[in-house]
Amino acid sequence: MPDVTAPPLDANAFAETYTPLSAHEATVEANRCLYCFDAPCLQACPTHIDIPTFIRKIGTGNLRGSARTILEANFLGGTCARVCPVQELCEGACVLNSEEKPIAIGRLQRYAVDHVQERGVQLFQPGPATGHRVAVVGSGPAGLSAAAELAKLGHAVTLLEKRELGGGLSTYGIIVLREPVEVSLREVEAVRALGVDVQTDRDLRTRADLDALLAEHDAVFLAVGLGAVPAMGMPGEEQVVDGLQFIEDSKVNPQALHVGQRVAVIGAGNTAIDAATIARRHGADVTMVYRRTESEMTAYRHEYEFALHEGIAYQFLTQPVRVVTEGKQVTGLECVKMILGTPDASGRPSPRPLPGSEFVIPCDQVIKAIGQEKPALAVELGLSLDKGYIAVNDAMQTSAPRVYAGGDCVRARGTASTVMAVQDGKYAAAAIHQHLSASKEAAHG
Amino acid sequence: MADLSINFAGIRAPNPFWLASAPPTNSGAQIHRAFEHGWGGAVWKTIGAPVLNISNRYGGLSIAGQRLLAINNVELISDRPLDVNLREIAEVKRMWPDRAVIVSAMVDADPQAWKDIVAMIEDTGADGIELNYGCPQGMSERGMGAAVGQVPEMCQLNTHWVTSITRLPVIVKLTPNITHIVDPAHAALAGGANALSLINTINSVMKIDLDTLRITPNIGGRGTHGGYAGPAVKPIALNMLAELMSDAQVRASGVPISGMGGIVTWRDAAEFLLLGATSLQVCTAAMHYGYRIVEDMIDGLSNWMDEKGFATIYDVAGKALPQTSTFGELDLAYQAVARIDPDKCINCNLCYVACNDTAHQCIDLVAGDGVRVEPGYDIRANGKHVADTRPQPVVRESDCVGCALCANVCPVDGCIEMVSVPSGRESITWDQLTAQRPEIATSWDAMMAYRKEVGIDIH
Numbered sequence: 001m002p003d004v005t006a007p008p009l010d011a012n013a014f015a016e017t018y019t020p021l022s023a024h025e026a027t028v029e030a031n032r033c034l035y036c037f038d039a040p041c042l043q044a045c046p047t048h049i050d051i052p053t054f055i056r057k058i059g060t061g062n063l064r065g066s067a068r069t070i071l072e073a074n075f076l077g078g079t080c081a082r083v084c085p086v087q088e089l090c091e092g093a094c095v096l097n098s099e100e101k102p103i104a105i106g107r108l109q110r111y112a113v114d115h116v117q118e119r120g121v122q123l124f125q126p127g128p129a130t131g132h133r134v135a136v137v138g139s140g141p142a143g144l145s146a147a148a149e150l151a152k153l154g155h156a157v158t159l160l161e162k163r164e165l166g167g168g169l170s171t172y173g174i175i176v177l178r179e180p181v182e183v184s185l186r187e188v189e190a191v192r193a194l195g196v197d198v199q200t201d202r203d204l205r206t207r208a209d210l211d212a213l214l215a216e217h218d219a220v221f222l223a224v225g226l227g228a229v230p231a232m233g234m235p236g237e238e239q240v241v242d243g244l245q246f247i248e249d250s251k252v253n254p255q256a257l258h259v260g261q262r263v264a265v266i267g268a269g270n271t272a273i274d275a276a277t278i279a280r281r282h283g284a285d286v287t288m289v290y291r292r293t294e295s296e297m298t299a300y301r302h303e304y305e306f307a308l309h310e311g312i313a314y315q316f317l318t319q320p321v322r323v324v325t326e327g328k329q330v331t332g333l334e335c336v337k338m339i340l341g342t343p344d345a346s347g348r349p350s351p352r353p354l355p356g357s358e359f360v361i362p363c364d365q366v367i368k369a370i371g372q373e374k375p376a377l378a379v380e381l382g383l384s385l386d387k388g389y390i391a392v393n394d395a396m397q398t399s400a401p402r403v404y405a406g407g408d409c410v411r412a413r414g415t416a417s418t419v420m421a422v423q424d425g426k427y428a429a430a431a432i433h434q435h436l437s438a439s440k441e442a443a444h445g
Numbered sequence: 446m447a448d449l450s451i452n453f454a455g456i457r458a459p460n461p462f463w464l465a466s467a468p469p470t471n472s473g474a475q476i477h478r479a480f481e482h483g484w485g486g487a488v489w490k491t492i493g494a495p496v497l498n499i500s501n502r503y504g505g506l507s508i509a510g511q512r513l514l515a516i517n518n519v520e521l522i523s524d525r526p527l528d529v530n531l532r533e534i535a536e537v538k539r540m541w542p543d544r545a546v547i548v549s550a551m552v553d554a555d556p557q558a559w560k561d562i563v564a565m566i567e568d569t570g571a572d573g574i575e576l577n578y579g580c581p582q583g584m585s586e587r588g589m590g591a592a593v594g595q596v597p598e599m600c601q602l603n604t605h606w607v608t609s610i611t612r613l614p615v616i617v618k619l620t621p622n623i624t625h626i627v628d629p630a631h632a633a634l635a636g637g638a639n640a641l642s643l644i645n646t647i648n649s650v651m652k653i654d655l656d657t658l659r660i661t662p663n664i665g666g667r668g669t670h671g672g673y674a675g676p677a678v679k680p681i682a683l684n685m686l687a688e689l690m691s692d693a694q695v696r697a698s699g700v701p702i703s704g705m706g707g708i709v710t711w712r713d714a715a716e717f718l719l720l721g722a723t724s725l726q727v728c729t730a731a732m733h734y735g736y737r738i739v740e741d742m743i744d745g746l747s748n749w750m751d752e753k754g755f756a757t758i759y760d761v762a763g764k765a766l767p768q769t770s771t772f773g774e775l776d777l778a779y780q781a782v783a784r785i786d787p788d789k790c791i792n793c794n795l796c797y798v799a800c801n802d803t804a805h806q807c808i809d810l811v812a813g814d815g816v817r818v819e820p821g822y823d824i825r826a827n828g829k830h831v832a833d834t835r836p837q838p839v840v841r842e843s844d845c846v847g848c849a850l851c852a853n854v855c856p857v858d859g860c861i862e863m864v865s866v867p868s869g870r871e872s873i874t875w876d877q878l879t880a881q882r883p884e885i886a887t888s889w890d891a892m893m894a895y896r897k898e899v900g901i902d903i904h
């Protein structure tokens with residue numbers, strides 16, 4: 001089959017799904033908020049942004065104040081406004097759910113934060129220098145959040161990032177329909193503006209690297225996220241496209257992006273839907289292949305519905321077993337039908353193959369998006385693990401002294417999300433600060 | 446179907462909705478169009494002395510994104526030549542014999558000036574004359590408008606000059622910019638007025654522009670006070686109407702009252718009728734939405750009257766008046782307490798904060814297990830399910846003074862009810878109590894003794 005180049009694109013196909021609110025829309029929506037006391041939305045937000053207050057400030061035209069209220073609690077308020085599963089968090093808890101529509105908290109948050117960030121308004125200053133130095137490894141949401149909080153507290157922060165651009169998955173992994181690259185890069189710049197020394201292309205690989213960092217810093221915060229999409233161990237896998245790489249290309253290297261005409265996406269989580277959406281918006285026929293059923297999918301309901309609306313097909317109870325190729329060209333994905341059995345460790349019914357049910361889904365590209373590898377670095381650094389993730393206590397401390405960790409790399413429990421990573425960064429910064437303040441007092445005492 | 450027609454001091458109209466003397470009634474072409482939309486009548490934009498209007502003239506009040514809750518104007522009377530207005534009035538009246546066409550006028554406080562204009566108005570065939578003693582700016586400095594309306598003697602004299610020479614019904618339009626609205630009303634009656642109308646606009650400074658730091662409207666860098674009208678003034682207008690309608694002399698005179706000030710919907714209209722108005726005038730609402738709003742005003746009022754079993758406007762008129770009272774006549778023994786319907790409550794906790802901060806601290810937050818809790822949250826808990834474990838507001842009825850603040854802030858209709866409960870006390874009014882025991886009004890000791898005696902405990 002000839003190599004297919006992507007069809008000509010409609011510029012709007014890759015614009016942000018939600019348009020920005022107009023000033024009038026924002027005012028009307030803000031005034032719909034009841035300004036609840038001890039509001040449930042505030043509690044439901046993992047970073048506990050004072051939502052009623054920031055919304056009220058939009059209502060009164062105090063956009064700077066509104067953005068400050070947001071960013072004080074969540075330095076990545078611009079990213080979170082776009083990527084948070086608000087239906088599961090703040091908006092899901094809004095008291096107006098029972099009566100009418102919840103307040104569009106995410107869109108209002110974006111309105112306020114964009115207002116200041118698009119104008120380059122600098123709302124925060126570094127704190128008076130404490131003389132302490134902290135290294136942060138990884139510039140994703142967890143790393144940026146910790147770096148910002150530590151800088152505001154007056155600590156000298158070095159932020160190491162192995163990639164060329166900062167921002168972690170916000171830059172490389174969240175599709176542009178949800179968040180354009182500029183937004184996450186703006187957040188990296190905001191951290192830099194707080195005096196954080198952001199060093200990209202700096203990879204921490206070994207225990208010796210960590211020791212070197214510890215020698216120069218009072219504490220180290222590891223916010224290294226997770227790895228690539230794991231191997232499935234099926235024949236022909238060399239021809240399978242890594243879903244994360246696929247999304248990354250669509251964001252930062254669109255010229256290199258190759259999209260097939262008929263694409264099979266393996267997996268049914270949010271990442272799989274993202275990869276499928278990109279392929280679909282490039283004009284491909286997309287089928288998602290998942291070994292369980294709709295009810296066991298890890299993707300959020302609204303994401304699933306979004307995918308259906310996009311015209312993405314689903315093939316449930318289907319396990320890929322082999323990629324069919326002609327030379328280097330993919331021609332199909334061989335699958336076997338599954339039946340659901342007794343619940344497995346995750347509490348979901350475990351799928352079993354139905355013997356003799358093999359069939360081939362014809363396609364010219366297979367993308368796998370079945371999750372991310374656990375942080376391999378943890379083993380290298382000799383840190384204790386919890387189900388393959390870095391083990392931490394309530395203060396985000398790892399098993400190594402002065403070494404903290406947070407974000408996806410410690411997410412042994414709960415779902416990995418940007419806002420949880422941001423909150424981890426805050427917890428870690430607070431714990432590090434407390435530790436450093438205590439040691440300073442001890443030193444003076 | 447209810448009969449909406451009215452006979453207002455001899456002026457007939459198919460419905461009580463008249464356009465007030467203002468920009469919506471500035472020309473024949475406009476009123477023609479308004480009548481096509483169904484307005485029952487129109488009070489022509491005030492005619493009289495030569496004036497020059499200024500640019501720009503209107504400031505708007507906007508609250509919480511909602512536009513034009515009021516207009517503040519620095520407009521004068523009609524700036525179109527008198528003869529043009531008079532000719533158009535005659536034309537309109539000829540084309541619309543069944544609609545009320547009333548001419549608003551304002552001239553110098555001089556019998557000859559009134560004589561001249563009254564003769565001209567009569568020649569147009571108009572149904573009535575409205576005397577504009579209201580304009581708070583521009584004209585008052587020239588001795589007209591509010592300068593007349595604010596001085597009862599002048600009001601009586603000017604009214605008399607007009608009523609003594611015309612066969613047309615004369616409506617005196619009162620200004621609200623006065624301490625006691627009944628004083629000019631009495632003066633107008635003494636001057637022979639056939640009807641009253643109220644309210645004209647209220648003196649105001651609308652707002653200061655926070656970007657330019659200038660008064661709005663900004664007229665070449667300067668600003669001045671202007672007349673305030675629109676939905677935001679309705680409570681003031683209703684109060685003045687109630688004051689007039691509860692006044693013995695006004696009632697005895699039997700003159701009808703045309704109510705205005707903030708009428709936007711048929712509901713507002715019905716409130717004015719219930720307090721005794723029998724014709725209604727509208728300005729700001731028409732300026733905001735155009736003449737078309739009258740359709741729902743007529744339709745809504747008519748449907749409501751049918752539902753309530755009111756056959757005519759006169760069945761509605763004044764129905765709420767018997768309840769108007771003075772503080773001294775209210776029952777001191779009446780007791781209401783707030784009661785929250787837990788099934789309707791959406792847990793916004795606005796009642797809690799209102800009562801706790803600014804009323805009597807008698808709403809508790811009660812957790813599912815019945816334990817009273819303080820507001821606040823566990824910082825490790827998040828996700829939408831936190832909404833399911835929110836404590837419920839519960840009123841401690843024994844401490845509730847029945848101020849009704851919570852019921853007013855609650856966003857859910859019918860969720861907090863002010864329920865009347867037996868107070869266990871004999872019914873008594875302040876007037877009765879202080880007649881029996883005058884010392885209660887002057888001595889705190891006497892007051893405290895009385896409270897103790899009847900068992901009133903204010904914590």
Ligand SMILES: Cc1cc2nc3c(=O)[nH]c(=O)nc-3n(C[C@H](O)[C@H](O)[C@H](O)COP(=O)(O)OP(=O)(O)OC[C@H]3O[C@@H](n4cnc5c(N)ncnc54)[C@H](O)[C@@H]3O)c2cc1C
Nearest residue numbers: 138140141142162168169204224225407408416417418421
């Ligand atoms: C495709 C996809 C879509 C997603 N969509 C959403 C969404 O819509 N909403 C949502 O809330 N969450 C979403 N997530 C999850 C979210 O992106 C992550 O939970 C979040 O980014 C975690 O932040 P983090 O800082 O822990 O890690 P990451 O964002 O992964 O950042 C880790 C950073 O560390 C760097 N790094 C790694 N190792 C080293 C090293 N050894 N030395 C130096 N630097 C290193 C990496 O280059 C990276 O920049 C999505 C995830 C994916 C994969």
Ligand SMILES: Cc1cc2nc3c(=O)[nH]c(=O)nc-3n(C[C@H](O)[C@H](O)[C@H](O)COP(=O)(O)O)c2cc1C
Nearest residue numbers: 465466467491518577645674675706707727728729
């Ligand atoms: C812009 C404007 C101009 C007005 N001009 C006059 C006028 O010339 N003569 C008059 O008697 N009242 C005038 N009024 C007062 C209105 O007739 C009416 O009394 C007042 O606006 C209250 O009604 P509303 O709340 O429906 O607007 C004017 C009001 C406005 C807003």
Ligand code: SF4
Nearest residue numbers: 033034036041094095
């Ligand atoms: S719960 Fe809803 S209405 Fe209440 S403060 Fe939050 S966003 Fe506003």
Ligand code: SF4
Nearest residue numbers: 800804845848849851
């Ligand atoms: S009526 Fe007043 S005192 Fe009673 S509960 Fe409501 S706010 Fe509190």
Ligand code: SF4
Nearest residue numbers: 790791793794796855
């Ligand atoms: S104000 Fe009304 S809805 Fe809100 S908590 Fe109180 S009773 Fe419930």
